Structure formats: structure tokens, C-alpha cells
Amino acid sequence: MTCSLDDLKAYAVGELTRREQTALEDHVRAxxxxxxxxxxxxxxxxxxxxxxxxxxxxxxxFVSDRVFEPRWWQTMxxxxxxxxxxxAALLAGAILAHGFVxxxxxxxxxxxxxxxxxxxxxxxxxxxxxxxxxxxAVSEARQSAEFDKTLKAVETRxxxxxxxxxxxxxQAADYYREKMAQFLVASNEGSAR
Amino acid sequence: MIFREVEDRDxxxxxxxxxxxAYNVLVSRWEKRVFNYLLRLVGQREDALDLSQDVFLKxxxxxxxxxxxxxxxxxxxxxxxNEAYSLLRKNRPEGEITVEPRMAEASGGMFPIETAxxxxxxxxxxxxxxxxxxxxxxxxxxxxxxxxxxLACPVSTVKSRLYTAFDLLKQTLAPVNTGGSE
Numbered sequence: 001m002t003c004s005l006d007d008l009k010a011y012a013v014g015e016l017t018r019r020e021q022t023a024l025e026d027h028v029r030a031x032x033x034x035x036x037x038x039x040x041x042x043x044x045x046x047x048x049x050x051x052x053x054x055x056x057x058x059x060x061x062f063v064s065d066r067v068f069e070p071r072w073w074q075t076m077x078x079x080x081x082x083x084x085x086x087x088a089a090l091l092a093g094a095i096l097a098h099g100f101v102x103x104x105x106x107x108x109x110x111x112x113x114x115x116x117x118x119x120x121x122x123x124x125x126x127x128x129x130x131x132x133x134x135x136x137a138v139s140e141a142r143q144s145a146e147f148d149k150t151l152k153a154v155e156t157r158x159x160x161x162x163x164x165x166x167x168x169x170x171q172a173a174d175y176y177r178e179k180m181a182q183f184l185v186a187s188n189e190g191s192a193r
Numbered sequence: 194m195i196f197r198e199v200e201d202r203d204x205x206x207x208x209x210x211x212x213x214x215a216y217n218v219l220v221s222r223w224e225k226r227v228f229n230y231l232l233r234l235v236g237q238r239e240d241a242l243d244l245s246q247d248v249f250l251k252x253x254x255x256x257x258x259x260x261x262x263x264x265x266x267x268x269x270x271x272x273x274x275n276e277a278y279s280l281l282r283k284n285r286p287e288g289e290i291t292v293e294p295r296m297a298e299a300s301g302g303m304f305p306i307e308t309a310x311x312x313x314x315x316x317x318x319x320x321x322x323x324x325x326x327x328x329x330x331x332x333x334x335x336x337x338x339x340x341x342x343x344l345a346c347p348v349s350t351v352k353s354r355l356y357t358a359f360d361l362l363k364q365t366l367a368p369v370n371t372g373g374s375e
Contacts, residue, residue, distance in 0.1 A: 009356050013330050015337060040363050047366045048331050050308045051316075053229045057238060060224045060246055061217050062253065 001027040003034050012041040202262040209256050216256075220249050223266075226333060227273050233316060233328050234277045244280060248273045267339040270329065274343050281321060315365040323358035330355055 001023050010016050011024050028034050201222070207215035227248055232241035251272050259268055316324050322344075329335045329343060340351045 006352070006356060009359055010352075012359075013355070040367070041359065044359065044363050044366055045331065047308055047312055048327070048362070051312045051332075052309065053225060053332075054232060054238075056224060056228050056245070057242055060220050060249055062213055062220070062249075 003027075003031060005037065008034060008038050008041060012038065012045060201265055205256065205259070205262040205265060208253065216253055223269060224249070227269065230270065230328055230333060231273055231277055233313075233332070234321070234325060235280055236317070240280060244273070244276045248276050251276075264339075264342075267335065267342045270333065270335070271343045271345075274325070278321075311366065315362055318365060319358050319361060322354050323361070326351060326354040327358045327362070 007016070007020070007024055008028075011021060016024065028038055201219065204215045204219040208219060224245060228241055228245045231244045231248075232238060235241055235244065248269070252269055255272075259265060316327065319327065325344070326340065329340045330337075335343065337348045337351050341348045344351060
């Protein structure tokens with residue numbers, strides 16, 4: 001084995017395998033300069049070991065999850081798939097909302113809502129009145145037609161009855177006229193005898 | 194160590210299901226190591242404590258992203274490394290180097306407390322990258338592969354930083370060692 005300062009340093013910090021350690025120890029026993037270097041390294045390590053660890057001024061402790069749990073948006077932000085899903089959901093929501101809620105044209109700055117309500121109400125009433133009037137007119141027309149039809153039927157039946165009665169009266173008149181003639185004839189024949 | 198690792202795994206599993214107390218136990222096990230690592234990296238106790246709290250908060254929030262619970266230590270120190278460097282970049286403009294007085298150049302025969310001060314000074318003279326390599330290897334005991342994960346760099350870079358730091362520390366601390374051994 002040849003002299004290697006790096007191997008000596010690795011040996012000093014315990015980074016050699018057992019086989020490498022054995023080989024280096026054999027070399028150091030035979031090499032004065034490497035032995036001196038290893039002693040310097042060990043002295044340095046001894047000096048470093050005098051530096052003791054300090055105590056904390058106060059303990060570190062956590063009291064509850066809520067205090068230091070990552071926020072939902074931090075979790076979301078750190079998660080690529082979740083962020084992608086959220087973006088897609090947001091976009092879908094925006095499209096859906098746009099479909100239901102049309103943008104309303106902006107009117108004059110100062111609008112009297114009471115006036116608008118009154119105007120709308122009057123328009124509604126006008127349309128309602130027109131519809132009612134139309135319905136009434138249709139109904140009246142239908143009733144008038146039915147009345148005319150009924151009147152005509154009554155007149156026709158009355159004329160028929162009148163004609164029938166006239167015929168009966170005519171027959172009766174003819175009958176009495178014939179009887180009268182027969183009576184006169186008989187009477188004349190009696191006076192002649 | 195194996196027993197401890199199994200226990201940490203259980204605590205991590207419970208903490209993932211929202212058991213705050215399980216996570217607090219995990220924090221109590223690691224807070225001192227994380228705090229000292231950050232303290233030696235940023236140099237200020239209040240900064241190190243604030244960073245430690247941030248580290249454990251972020252660790253909890255991202256616990257479900259930890260694929261292998263056995264890698265929790267390296268993963269935790271990776272978070273700590275990021276937090277520390279965010280602060281260092283904010284506080285220290287590019288290229289500015291903090292140099293503290295060379296206390297190690299004091300005369301020999303030091304007491305342990307003086308040696309510790311000399312070590313602290315020697316560490317502060319290293320670059321951030323070199324100092325962090327020393328902290329992770331010498332004080333936290335991470336393997337080169339784990340250090341590479343924490344620092345997000347190749348193992349060869351980790352070795353280079355650590356070995357360069359060792360060369361500098363040997364020179365800086367030599368009078369201290371000599372003095373201490375006499």
C-alpha cells in the first residue's frame with residue numbers, strides 16, 4: 001500500500017471498510033510520515049471533541065394539528081393532479097354559469113325601480129284586459145249566434161203552427177159554409193111546399 | 194441504534210396519521226442535534242432556535258413526502274441545511290467572509306474551555322461549505338452518502354470539502370493540541 005493522505009483522513013472519520021482499515025493500519029506501522037499525519041488528525045479530532053453541545057434556550061413543541069397543518073390551498077397547490085382537476089372544475093363551472101346567467105345590459109345610471117315596476121304592471125294589466133275583452137267578445141258572438149239560431153227556429157215553428165191553424169180554420173169555415181148552404185137549400189125547399 | 198431507528202419509524206408513521214404527540218417525541222429526540230448544527234452554522238442562538246422551529250414545522254408538513262422513514266435524519270438535516278443557507282444568503286452578501294480573531298494562536302497550556310473557544314474560532318474561519326462538512330461528519334456522524342444527500346452534491350465534493358477543512362483545522366489547532374498535550 002502506498003501513502004495516501006485521503007485514506008488517512010477517511011480512516012480518521014471511520015469511512016474505510018474493515019479490509020481497508022487493516023491494510024492502512026499495516027501500512028502506518030511501517031510508515032513514519034503516515035503515522036505522524038495520523039497522530040495530527042487524531043489530535044485535531046480530540047480538539048474538536050472538546051466543543052460540547054449546547055442546550056436549547058426553550059423546547060420546541062407543537063400543540064395541535066390546526067396550528068401547523070398545511071392549509072387546503074397549500075396541499076392543493078403542491079399537488080399537480082389536484083390542481084389540474086381544480087382548474088378543469090373551475091372552467092366547467094364558469095361555462096355552466098355563463099349558460100344560465102346571461103349578461104344584463106346596463107341601463108342609465110339612475111333608474112327608478114318603482115317606475116319600472118309600475119310600467120311593467122301597467123303593461124301586464126293592458127295585456128290582461130285585452131285578453132279578457134277578446135274572450136268576452138268571442139263568448140258574446142257565440143251567444144248571439146245561438147240566440148239568432150233559436151229565434152229563427154222559434155219563428156219557423158210559429159209559422160208552421162200558424163199555417164196549421166190557418167188550414168184548420170179554413171177547413172172549419174168551409175165546413176160551416178157547406179152546412180149553411182145545405183141549410184138554406186133545405187129551408188127554401190120547405191117554404192116552397 | 195437499530196432500536197432507536199425502529200422507534201423513530203413508528204413515531205414517523207404515527208405523526209403521518211396526525212398524532213401530534215408522536216411528532217413531539219420525535220422533535221424532542223432531534224431538536225438538540227438540529228439546534229447545535231444550526232448554531233454552529235449561523236452563529237447566533239436566537240437565529241438557530243428560530244430556524245430549528247421552522248425546520249421541524251416544515252418537516253411535519255412534508256412528512257408524507259418522506260419515502261423511506263429510515264432516511265429521516267438525512268432528510269431532516271437537508272431541510273435544516275436549506276433553512277440555514279437561506280438565512281446566510283440573506284444576512285451575508287456574496288463574497289463577504291467573516292473572520293474572527295485567531296484565538297488558537299494563544300499560548301499553550303490551555304484548559305478545555307479555552308480549547309473549546311479555540312475550536313469554535315477555528316471552525317468560524319472555515320468557509321460555510323467546509324464548516325458544514327465538518328459539522329455533519331464529526332459532530333453528527335453522517336456517512337459520506339448521507340452528506341451528499343443533505344448537501345445535494347456528489348460524494349467527491351463532500352470529501353473534498355471535508356479534507357480541505359481538516360488540513361486547515363490541523364494548522365489552526367496545532368498550537369492548541371501541542372499546548373494541551375504538554
